[in-house]
Amino acid sequence: MMTSTSTPSLSVLEQESLIWVNRLLSGAFTPGDAEALGRWRASDAAHEAAFVEAIRFHRRVRRLLTARLEPRDET
Structure with missing residues (x-):
């Protein structure tokens, strides 16, 4: 049972894929x-699927943040 202070856990694979996406987008991604x-x-096909999902997640978060930061017309 989740309480209001509980957060869902990420699997190791999900964590690894998010680390890769963050590294890729950090501006410090090297040829190595x-x-x-x-x-x-x-x-592993699971690695590829997790990476694709992490990219999708990043794009959704970016869209949501961009939408929240856009100025609203108060007229």
Whole structure:
């Protein structure tokens, strides 16, 4: 049972995929990182699926934040 102070746990795979997405978008992603990410994604279909879902999650969050930060017409 979840209480108001509980947060859902992420699986190790979900955590790893989000770490990869954050690294990719950090501005400090190196060619070595690209190779390592490619190997990680190719090593298991579950890795690829988790990475794709993490990218989708990032895009949804970015859209929501952008929508909230846009000025509203108060007329």
